[in-house]
Amino acid sequence: MIPAEIIRAKRDGRQLSNEQIASFIDGFARSAMPDYQMAAFAMAVFFQGMTRAETTSLTRHMLASGQQLKWNDRSVRPVVDKHSTGGIGDKVSLVLAPLLACCGVRVPMISGRGLGTTGGTLDKLESIPGFRTDLTIPEIESQVENIGCAITGATDDIVPADRRLYALRDVTATVESVPLITASILSKKLAESLDSLVLDVKVGSGSFMQTPEAAAELAQSLVDVGHALGLNTTAVLTNMDQPLGQMIGNANEVLESIECLQGRGPNDLRELAIHLSAIAIKTLQPDEVNARRLLADKLDNGEAYDRFKQLIAAQGGDLSQLAQLAEPHDIVADRNGIVESINGQTLGNVIIELGGGRKVAADKIDHQVGIEMLARVGDRVSAGQPLARVFADNAASNQVCPLLRRAIVIGDRAVIPPKLVIDRLDSGAENGKS
């Protein structure tokens, strides 16, 4: 089929057939199609959207552009994973993969790099010298068989169509499209050959989807398409109107994850890691109250941290050499009052400005810079009290401190802190408020 005809059909709002989508994606994956045709297609989808049938077909053919992981004995040791749509300070993956591995499931986690203003699991882990994020398919399979988990990046063999399409979407302003996000996330997760997937769909100023409506639309699309492709999928909508945990950056997020893995650290991080993990192990432990107790024990008794150390060592990392944090600089409150809001997008931009995230794909990450939040929404604060700590050299810190100070709004009225878990959608089941 002629690619321009398929682009024209989508541009004019016509529904594409499975054959049209197959031919288009196959041509792209075989590098038989120039990038500009795929960029035009992405823009047509961005404006016209896709039906669930089209999105399902797009996901299926993107998956088919690469290979899938292979597992034995899935009824005994289910293969599960979690994916987050990305949020400020979201380090749950670093805790959840080893935690789940201690519970008898396998977690072949294929993660991404920072996207927009949100950080990436791979960038965070690369603050551990030597840590490899480029495992081959046989390496992923054997590591997951041996220690129960791996956290690595997509390879040329796993959904290569997504790698190329994603790079194009980033530079053609077509990232924020529900069908394209759905196909991108699910094709990678389906390549892991999972039994079940938990999706953490973030909503709020520190995330991709800034309104509950947009997040709910994405969550429903992910659950529907996952279900249509035979994957037991649950989406949890979680609040991102303030950072998750206190640390935002790279090395400092690894340190905070280690705290959590040792049974300490901020409550919201622990709570969310346990909440999402309990859903992921529901085939082994259907009673979520018992599952939560089991997971909390594994954090408190050191098992999860031991597994994390095995994971780091298996991928060549040396935790004793974790990047040191840059010099700390405190930002203080200029008045008494109550923290009314914290603008996550601004915090993300500050991290990028400091070098902890990327302005362009080729930028190198500075793992030593970051922010530690010392106040949360709803906290009463007094003039002079530290609100946040910036880890950076003097010049960079002087540049970002005014921005950061403005991101934390102090008012006079009492504020109810936002609820962390907002909603839950299960594939094939009735959706209900949690």
Ligand code: URA
């Ligand atoms: N994460 C992905 O992997 N792809 C997207 O398109 C958005 C978030």
